[in-house]
Amino acid sequence: MSNHQLTLSGTCGGMLLSILPQLTSEDVYRTVALAAVGAVTSFMISYLLKKMLEDRDPKDPPL
Known part of the structure; x- marks a missing residue:
């Protein structure tokens, strides 16, 4: 390993070990809950938009 790689890995490792405690x-629970809410919201919006666009008449002008 080069000197630069050792310095970078030492810096990243030290930063991680100082944040973990x-x-x-x-x-962690709050992060998991917010990620779940975001995923469900994203899925529902995508699903609703897909359904809205499928139900349109192809002759209608674009939105």
């Missing part, structure tokens, strides 16, 4: 289980 500050994370609480509440933060």
